[in-house]
Amino acid sequence: MTTLKTTPLNAAHRALGAKMVDFGGWDMPVNYGSQIEEHHQVRNDCGMFDVCHMRVVDAKGDGVRAFLRYLLANNADKLTVPGKALYSAMLRPDGGVIDDLIIYFMTEQWFRIVVNAGTADKDIAWMKEQAAVHAPQLTITSRDDLAMVAIQGPNARAKVWQVLPQTKAATEGLVNFQAADCGEYFVARTGYTGEDGFEVMLPKEKVEAFWYALNKAGVKPIGLGARDTLRLEAGMNLYGHDMDETVGPLESGMAWTVDLKSERDFIGKAALLANPPSTKLVGLLLLDRGVLRDHQKVHSAHGTGEITSGTFSPTLEKSIALARVPKGVALGDTVQVAVRDKMLAAKVVKYPFARNGKGLV
Amino acid sequence: MSNPSNLKYTASHEWVKTEADGTISVGITQHAQELLGDMVFVEAPQAGRKLQAKEECAVVESVKAAADVYAPVSGEVIAANGELDGAPEQINNAPYDAWIFKMKPDNVADVAALLDAAAYQAVVESEAH
Numbered sequence: 001m002t003t004l005k006t007t008p009l010n011a012a013h014r015a016l017g018a019k020m021v022d023f024g025g026w027d028m029p030v031n032y033g034s035q036i037e038e039h040h041q042v043r044n045d046c047g048m049f050d051v052c053h054m055r056v057v058d059a060k061g062d063g064v065r066a067f068l069r070y071l072l073a074n075n076a077d078k079l080t081v082p083g084k085a086l087y088s089a090m091l092r093p094d095g096g097v098i099d100d101l102i103i104y105f106m107t108e109q110w111f112r113i114v115v116n117a118g119t120a121d122k123d124i125a126w127m128k129e130q131a132a133v134h135a136p137q138l139t140i141t142s143r144d145d146l147a148m149v150a151i152q153g154p155n156a157r158a159k160v161w162q163v164l165p166q167t168k169a170a171t172e173g174l175v176n177f178q179a180a181d182c183g184e185y186f187v188a189r190t191g192y193t194g195e196d197g198f199e200v201m202l203p204k205e206k207v208e209a210f211w212y213a214l215n216k217a218g219v220k221p222i223g224l225g226a227r228d229t230l231r232l233e234a235g236m237n238l239y240g241h242d243m244d245e246t247v248g249p250l251e252s253g254m255a256w257t258v259d260l261k262s263e264r265d266f267i268g269k270a271a272l273l274a275n276p277p278s279t280k281l282v283g284l285l286l287l288d289r290g291v292l293r294d295h296q297k298v299h300s301a302h303g304t305g306e307i308t309s310g311t312f313s314p315t316l317e318k319s320i321a322l323a324r325v326p327k328g329v330a331l332g333d334t335v336q337v338a339v340r341d342k343m344l345a346a347k348v349v350k351y352p353f354a355r356n357g358k359g360l361v
Numbered sequence: 362m363s364n365p366s367n368l369k370y371t372a373s374h375e376w377v378k379t380e381a382d383g384t385i386s387v388g389i390t391q392h393a394q395e396l397l398g399d400m401v402f403v404e405a406p407q408a409g410r411k412l413q414a415k416e417e418c419a420v421v422e423s424v425k426a427a428a429d430v431y432a433p434v435s436g437e438v439i440a441a442n443g444e445l446d447g448a449p450e451q452i453n454n455a456p457y458d459a460w461i462f463k464m465k466p467d468n469v470a471d472v473a474a475l476l477d478a479a480a481y482q483a484v485v486e487s488e489a490h
Contacts, residue, residue, distance in 0.1 A: 034398075035424050035425070036399040036401075225398065290404070312424045319402075340427075
């Protein structure tokens with residue numbers, strides 16, 4: 001039996017009544033009672049998430065921008081204002097997605113990168129391997145000394161300022177997708193819920209006190225269950241479900257993050273240009289009663305596809321999904337999803353399904 | 362919440378209540394609803410359907426997962442609880458009141474042979490290890 005990895009908030013989760021599950025080798029809270037209540041809590045007020053399992057990586061040195069320009073499918077040159085963040089895929093030479101990540105432009109000598117938990121080790125190995133060839137002067141450091149908490153919801157920023165008043169001056173002017181380095185606290189106006197809020201990176205030894213201070217200020221803890229329904233409503237991909245190394249970003253709803261227009265070369269570009277996608281990611285809204293789930297087959301007039309993420313949307317009170325389907329499938333089409341022994345009708349819809357407290361479908 | 366002693370249970374986490382007329386009501390246990398979390402969809406068998414003991418006959422879905430419900434004994438379905446269509450959360454709120462379907466058992470002795478509350482509790486505890 002392998003021992004599950006724990007975050008510095010493990011004891012706090014248990015003290016707050018969390019139901020813990022094995023999440024990709026991490027002992028994490030799935031909920032603290034009702035997943036649906038936690039979901040609404042974030043859409044309507046605010047909640048906090050332990051995201052210490054995600055990994056912060058600092059890339060430092062001369063030419064770090066040029067390196068990222070080559071390493072990532074999105075273009076680091078889009079970042080001109082300090083603190084601004086960019087969502088990008090990191091691709092294999094064959095176009096498969098190694099990971100999706102966020103980079104923060106701090107200075108011309110320092111970009112911060114946040115990667116997924118399950119892919120962190122391979123990501124860092126890949127970055128170092130590429131840097132050794134293309135930018136050996138850079139240092140790429142896994143910040144294992146840092147913890148991360150996401151505070152999300154319409155009241156999230158105010159609560160963070162209540163608990164960390166010293167960060168307010170530096171962070172109240174942040175626009176969406178921008179961060180400020182406030183000494184021990186690195187505060188980013190980013191998240192994975194479709195709501196306003198912050199992701200705060202801080203020294204590991206301070207995170208438990210920060211968590212309890214937020215809780216005392218009225219911020220409720222939210223488990224991974226609601227994190228998944230929030231991100232799916234917000235139309236955000238989950239690595240390992242909606243994309244992985246076997247599919248490209250253009251088949252994964254990530255075309256908006258892939259810069260094929262500029263002259264710039266990047267890893268995977270040639271493969272993307274050589275292999276136009278035959279499938280695409282679409283949103284599904286279930287018309288019949290039931291719940292869509294990962295891997296259910298989707299039958300359309302243009303061929304068969306598959307659900308990559310399916311769930312029940314607490315905001316819409318209907319089942320929603322992301323599905324990879326043949327390219328000919330169009331918005332408004334009705335498709336049939338094989339659910340156990342039945343075929344259920346679903347409509348192809350534009351996503352996100354919900355953001356900023358409101359359903360959009 | 363303890364498991365009511367007037368009910369019978371299965372190792373697959375159904376509870377069975379014998380009604381005054383000899384029919385049985387079937388639902389899922391407190392332990393099962395807690396494992397599944399917030400319930401959002403229930404698909405019950407239609408009245409008139411003949412079931413064999415241990416046959417998959419209903420589905421309960423939470424936000425997290427779908428789970429099959431099995432016929433505790435052989436018999437015929439006589440009713441499905443339509444109230445759960447609009448309010449599946451009743452299973453979370455009151456699992457021992459939220460019956461999913463009712464059956465007429467082929468053999469009353471089959472019901473008597475199901476687990477009692479103590480034996481079911483032992484099943485739950487053995488699964489936790």
